[in-house]
Amino acid sequence: MTPSSLPFVRLMPKADVRAIRHGFPWVYSNEVVLDRRTKNLAPGSIVMLQDAERRDLAIATINPNSKITCRVLDRDSGIQIDRNWLMERIRTALAHRERLYDRPFYRLIHAEADGFPGVIVDRFGDVAVFQPNAAWADAMAGDIAQSLVEIVGVSTVVLNGSGRARGLEGLPDRTEVLIGTAPQAPVPVRMNGATYMADVMGGQKTGLFFDQRPNHAFAAALSREARVLDVFSHVGGFGLACLAGGASSALCVDGSEQALALARQGAAASGIDDKLATRQGDAFDVLAALADEGEQFDVVICDPPAFAPSKKALDAGLRAYERVARLAAPLVRDGGYLGLCSCSHAADLSKFRNASARGIGKAGRRGQIIYTGFAGPDHPQLPQLAESGYLKAVFFRL
Numbered sequence: 001m002t003p004s005s006l007p008f009v010r011l012m013p014k015a016d017v018r019a020i021r022h023g024f025p026w027v028y029s030n031e032v033v034l035d036r037r038t039k040n041l042a043p044g045s046i047v048m049l050q051d052a053e054r055r056d057l058a059i060a061t062i063n064p065n066s067k068i069t070c071r072v073l074d075r076d077s078g079i080q081i082d083r084n085w086l087m088e089r090i091r092t093a094l095a096h097r098e099r100l101y102d103r104p105f106y107r108l109i110h111a112e113a114d115g116f117p118g119v120i121v122d123r124f125g126d127v128a129v130f131q132p133n134a135a136w137a138d139a140m141a142g143d144i145a146q147s148l149v150e151i152v153g154v155s156t157v158v159l160n161g162s163g164r165a166r167g168l169e170g171l172p173d174r175t176e177v178l179i180g181t182a183p184q185a186p187v188p189v190r191m192n193g194a195t196y197m198a199d200v201m202g203g204q205k206t207g208l209f210f211d212q213r214p215n216h217a218f219a220a221a222l223s224r225e226a227r228v229l230d231v232f233s234h235v236g237g238f239g240l241a242c243l244a245g246g247a248s249s250a251l252c253v254d255g256s257e258q259a260l261a262l263a264r265q266g267a268a269a270s271g272i273d274d275k276l277a278t279r280q281g282d283a284f285d286v287l288a289a290l291a292d293e294g295e296q297f298d299v300v301i302c303d304p305p306a307f308a309p310s311k312k313a314l315d316a317g318l319r320a321y322e323r324v325a326r327l328a329a330p331l332v333r334d335g336g337y338l339g340l341c342s343c344s345h346a347a348d349l350s351k352f353r354n355a356s357a358r359g360i361g362k363a364g365r366r367g368q369i370i371y372t373g374f375a376g377p378d379h380p381q382l383p384q385l386a387e388s389g390y391l392k393a394v395f396f397r398l
Helices: 017-021 083-100 135-139 141-152 164-168 210-222 237-244 257-270 283-292 311-331 349-362
Strands: 008-010 026-028 045-050 056-062 068-074 105-110 119-124 127-132 156-161 174-179 187-191 194-198 227-231 249-254 276-280 297-302 332-342 368-373 392-397
Touching: 017 056, 045 068, 083 105, 083 141, 105 187, 105 210, 119 141, 127 141, 135 141, 141 156, 141 174, 187 210, 194 237, 194 257, 210 237, 210 297, 210 332, 210 368, 210 392, 227 237, 227 283, 227 311, 237 249, 237 257, 237 276, 249 257, 249 283, 257 276, 283 311, 297 311, 311 332, 311 349, 332 349, 349 368, 349 392
Parallel strands: 008 045, 127 156, 227 249, 227 297, 249 276, 297 332
Antiparallel strands: 026 068, 045 056, 056 068, 105 119, 119 127, 156 174, 187 194, 332 392, 368 392
16 A cells, blocks of 8 residues: 555644654554544554644554554655565664674564564574564564565564563464474574573563573673572573583572473583573572572572563562562672562663662662663664663672
């Protein structure tokens, strides 16, 4: 559909037009005229976004059923959203990653920050795992998959359609292979000297968290000859990196036995399985049990799921982060290190850091902040969108 034939969506007079012009990519439901015509547009439709004076602002996509009603695709109102547009965006994203990494394992597309609203693509060699978390991407999934094959050169594209973001868009859960053949075994990924096993078909999210790569490296540098505790470890993220960095031992704790089995497979593939132990259970319960057992470690890292996925959940989430710090701090030997992480965009760095410090203080410990880390450069941040800078890692010396 050419730009001139697109249905239009008009902003309310009170809407912040300047924010859109300056790069903010979202328009909320209370900022657009939701008349009968607009409400009848199919979720994922491409539209012309106009200001209240009927001036074209951008090409956008609409989902009348979502709080984020419009997502800006391109501020060039003369552009056509087609296969060529998709391929050019992918080509631009790929050029950045190929400059950063000598192996094809990384976050290839990071949603709005890469000009793909609501789209996540992680690359695992010849396999791309694609998360369409917005209605437009779900509708164009076939074109996006084919563009990934043509531009990136992957042979398999897996659609992993699950999670909270899709629910907010009114999209059903679905996982399917769009192109190629489903991997029959976890994909080995080499990072920071360790081998990780990514279950791209049945694992959490896309199967592996690439975002923590630089923070894994920092923890590994602290861990020479250290006893390490990795809580909420998933497939061994921090634990395996620390062992590869010279740790004497690592205990990985997670609620999922499937994830811990992948951690053990990764340790075996890395040649360090004799130094890895795992413990399945609720992280809070295990932290308390380890304290009762009198255990202490040189390095403790806690990387929990998003306790504050929205502003509504912020207060409860901050209390949970404080509790993690309070339970973990007694397990760190004097002069050791405690790394605490948050992937909650609603809890900004200051709030998260303060909650962590309160927990450390309530445990009777005193901490120095020695490192603050974020997601790696394959997870770029859009300056106008705070949500794109979701990951924080703060390391304390106690």
